[in-house]
Amino acid sequence: MTGFKIASLLAIASLALLPEAALAAGDAMQKSRVLEDEAYRDCLAQIRKDPEEGFAQAQVWQATGGGLPAAHCAALALVELKHYGDAADRLEKLLPEAEKHAPHLTVAILDQAANAWLLAERPVRARELLDIAVKAAPDQPDILIDRAVALGALQQDAAARADLDRALSLDPTRAEAYALRASARRHLRDAAGAMEDVETALAIEPRLPEALLERGILKFDKGDRKGARADLIQVRLIAPDSPSAVTAGKYIERMDVKGER
Template sequence: MKPRVILLLPLLLAPFAAKAEVINPKQEYRACLHLARSKPEDGWEEAIAWGSLGGGEPARHCAAVALIGLGKYEEAARRLEALANQSHGTNGLRAEMLAQAAQSWLQAGQTEKALADLDTALGLVPNHPDLLVDKAVAYAQAAHYKEAVEVLTALLKVQPNRVEAMVLRASAYRYLDKLDLAKEDIARALVLEPDVPDALLERGMIRRLEDNTTGARADWMKVINAVPESAAADAARRNLELMDVKVK
């Protein structure tokens, strides 16, 4: 009897081994995009390997996202634009690809191309709040602060408690020398979310312009203590150094 059992074991195990090789496309897509963002080198290799196994559009999308993390912004943007134009996916997915392309163009210093992609994306999903925020950021990067304010004002009519938009509009108002309006936005933002680092950073900048160095220092130190490794903390340190305060 024992020989029969031994002969049957490979037959019993074979189907289970075959199932282990099956790739779930949706799960692979999510996993690949996560890897592309968190570990772009590994994400790139995963995307190429998946593409060789017939991963198609999702694999190409994953590869393009990995290129952003690898600092190859223009190549990433071009790939994402091509994908969005060729994709048979939903308008939402195509808009997401264009938004990612726009972010890549911004990283490459190509603001006009970023704005063009965002306009196309908004044509696919009109008035999408996240795309409006991205467009305001692009305008601000191009020093078009008035246009940034207009976009954010329209957004805040729909989402009046969106703190991110308030902080961005306050920054734009500051550049337009409209400090009273900037202070109103920051005060409202900090009522809704008292410890938001970007809001504290911006309030510190406004206070510095009003020669309130004590208040500015207090805000920037809060940012540094709360999120020491963040971009907001780096900006706070730079501003403190401008006031001849050395912060490690």
């Protein structure tokens, strides 16, 4: 039995804080006394416009006493530049300073570091950090969902489903969590439950590529090639550059080239 497909899981990681949502998290962190100054806001804005220049700006700022805000901005710039391992390492190294000067930020930084490790294809380390984060904040759906991503990448589907059950009990409006749970249920051979979750996800967000992908795979597995093709083509039209589109393309190829009908 295989675990979650990492590509499709990471595509859903708007639930994760990285990459785009990391900047939003940084915006929220501006409310902290540690990360509230104008230089930090300027650094985040520069990352959005030009990550390379933003990283250079953050490095100079850090060298001249920018402290935690400068180091955090530099790490987020590396995420935008797709240097995920380096970004994750930098974020982890911020934790002692955050614990000392801004303990209310440690869970967010743990979560960001974990998601950077996921993007670097290091799910074991991601899971370790998320275990700490969940222990510190057991009622935060985002963190539970992120740990489910790590667990899925480690092929621990039953544990992933348990985290998603908990997350959805806390916030039943999370379409991406239903899509993730559909994937977990599919791998646990609960096709009926997986389809139920997919339909719930699509009722909340009708064009969610990951939910359409899951529905296409479920239809493919049932032998409904026409229905599968329609959903898989939709994934490629809605999110042509996404990992979900890559996975959809592989299933279409299986039908068209390899003759799996």
